[in-house]
Amino acid sequence: MVKFLALAVVAVSAVAQTEIVNGTEVPIGKYPYVTGLRRTETGSSGCGASLVAPKILITAAHCSSSAWATFASIGSHYLNGTKDGERIKIVKRTVHPKYNKATRFDYDIAVFELETASSFPPSSSTGTKTSSPPRASCPDVPIYSNAACQKALSAYSYNITASMICAGGGFKDTCQGDSGGPLTVTRNGVEYLAGVTSWGIGCANPGLPGVYARISEARDFIEPFLPKPAC
Template sequence: MVQAASVFALAAVAAVQAAPIVHYIKGDHQSTNTIEIVGGGEAAIGKHLYVSGLRDVATGPNYCGGAVISPTTILTAGHCAEGDWIEYVSIGSHYLSGSKDGERIKVKKIVHHPKFDMDTMVYDFAILELANATTVTPIEVLFDEKDAAGAPGVLGMARGWGTTSSGGSQSNVLKEVGLKLWSNKDCQAAFDKLNEPGLTPVDVTMICAGGVKGEDTCQGDSGGPLTVTKNGKDVLVGLTSWGLGCAEAGLPGVYARLSYAKDFIEPYLPKPAC
């Protein structure tokens, strides 16, 4: 969906039954590897302003995704925040780069989840504290595991910037793709069928979505939001984290599950009005 993430890029480094394993490998965040939405379409302009892009220069391209969760806070994936490359966040823009619309705000502090592990990808969360408040309305975070809005089988949406087909040219506009949520049990079973002992296990801190041929996040949109609809509006349930292959039938993508980071995220959320 966007350019390769931070100093850790997603890359296909092996092949397992026609599905390349997508791992995080050390590299340059400005590498030519692209992060793609496969099978998606252009998102409605101005409708999902909370979707954010992480940049090293104010008007440069987005190298990772994120979401506005408070006027001064962006939530992204922990692996995106490795290194010191994130300087700005582009908020509310429909475009991959530039300053045609939206806001560019300086990042003043980066906080990783204390349990984030780059090897196992557990607790793949990071907070970006902004130097100035955004005018964009934050997205609601869904923490309740029992809420039917985030149950297996529900249609989620992933959004970001990238190509509409594997290997195509990168899109300059925000795109989206619908992906059904999986149970962790079914997700792990799908990966187990590959008989690849070195694969990262599907942990309770993860949520899976997709698995329909030709529709997927491919090589990430690392840190980008996975949302569901509740009471007619988007709510945040996950962040793009890792996966196998690209838009392969029966192989969902893996996202960081927000319900397992409530204690980490909640202090940054807007306080309820009295």
């Protein structure tokens, strides 16, 4: 099973994704590692991220532009405010060295480092649909091969590269505001982070999948930031 989980806002077309479309609201506390990136502690999240170590987040490289993301809201069920979860200051942002916005978000992955460790358990992955207040949601979505994805997007002059993975394309999708949030794959009951929400053509358009940064292609970039396993 493949699913996306995130934090949302409003839909736009042919830009970085951000609002989950036709997702199911998840129970409070089910995905505590889901993170919202905020300009202020109480403000609305403009991008998503995943807590993968106590002081480490994985998000989209395009979410690091202009360093607007100052705080990480971790473990919260809501898009803004301080009702639950915790807010921790972001102290360092490292973008993948091969990130190239000019080639439509190739290697669209970044690592954000936190000032203090989160008390929530890190995990491999997590989403939201706007409501009052916005809450977390997660649709199950189909995965496309890169060849099938390239064919589906052939009417648009975008190149699907090895650093990308495609999913969705049938009334369930990420959208404007979900950028940086995780795409997960469940195997034997364990969720693994497979992708980071990057871009798409509109939102949940039939036959047009969303595009994610492929985690397996960025492993060498990510691993130096993670704690070394105990021997």
